Amino acid sequence: MIGVGTNLVTCPLQPSLGCVYKLVEVNGSPCLKLTEDEEKMTIPGTKMIYRLYDAAGHPFMDLMALEKEPSPSVGQELVVHVLGQLDEARTVMPTTVESLHRTYFRDGQVCEPLPSLLEVRNHAQMSLNLLSPAHRRLHEPQPYPVRLPRARHHCVTSRNPAQP
Numbered sequence: 001m002i003g004v005g006t007n008l009v010t011c012p013l014q015p016s017l018g019c020v021y022k023l024v025e026v027n028g029s030p031c032l033k034l035t036e037d038e039e040k041m042t043i044p045g046t047k048m049i050y051r052l053y054d055a056a057g058h059p060f061m062d063l064m065a066l067e068k069e070p071s072p073s074v075g076q077e078l079v080v081h082v083l084g085q086l087d088e089a090r091t092v093m094p095t096t097v098e099s100l101h102r103t104y105f106r107d108g109q110v111c112e113p114l115p116s117l118l119e120v121r122n123h124a125q126m127s128l129n130l131l132s133p134a135h136r137r138l139h140e141p142q143p144y145p146v147r148l149p150r151a152r153h154h155c156v157t158s159r160n161p162a163q164p
Contacts, residue, residue, distance in 0.1 A: 022042045023042070024042050024043065024044055024045060024046065024047070025044065025045055025046050030044030030045040031044055032044040043064070043148070045066045045067070045068075046066070046067040047064050047065060047066055047067060047101075048064075048065050048066070048067050048069075048071070048099065048101045049062055049063070049064055049065075049099070049100040049101055050062065050063045050065065050071065050072055050097055050098065050099055050100065051063075051097070051098040051100055052072065052092060052094035052096075052097055053094055053095055053096035053097070053098070054094070054095060054132075055095045056132070057096070057130065058130060058131060058132040058135075059098075059127075059130055059131060059132075059144075060092070060094075060132070060145075061080070061092065061144070061145045061146070061147050062100070062144070062145070062146045062147070063078075063080060063146075063147055063148070063149065064146055064147070064148055065148070065149050069149060071097065071099070072094060072097050072149075073097065074094060074095060074096060074097055075093060075094075075095070076093065077091050077092070077093050078091070078092050078093070078094070078149065079091050079149070079150045080092055080147035080148060080149060080150070081147060081148045081149075081150065082145060082147055089150075090147070131144070
């Protein structure tokens with residue numbers, strides 16, 4: 001296996017976009033990347049992303065769950081774990097839950113019309129405006145968390161990179 005880095009394929013003096021593609025499922029079978037670096041591990045399986053809001057109407061975290069897991073519910077307590085700090089648990093109760101997952105292409109076909117650039121810009125601006133001042137401030141902003149439900153946490157922490 002060979003990894004090709006951005007600096008190898010582009011001149012370091014030219015602007016480039018650093019992106020990472022991580023394979024998590026092939027033909028319905030979950031896949032994972034084995035590594036000793038916890039931040040580079042993949043979480044196998046197709047996922048859904050939910051934005052959870054507090055009583056003030058501010059998003060306070062994004063939740064990454066498997067597509068097959070039940071959706072979080074408004075007013076229902078949920079035990080979550082910090083992505084990248086899997087030993088830290090927290091109980092939350094959202095007042096609003098928004099699914100962020102949209103499928104625009106499936107099997108090479110457009111299945112939902114793509115939004116215009118203006119619609120994308122307006123949505124991004126609206127999303128930024130909803131963030132709490134603690135997340136928006138320019139000086140020492142509070143990090144915006146992405147968390148896993150308890151079931152995903154167990155799967156991630158029980159993996160042993162030494163075993164296939």
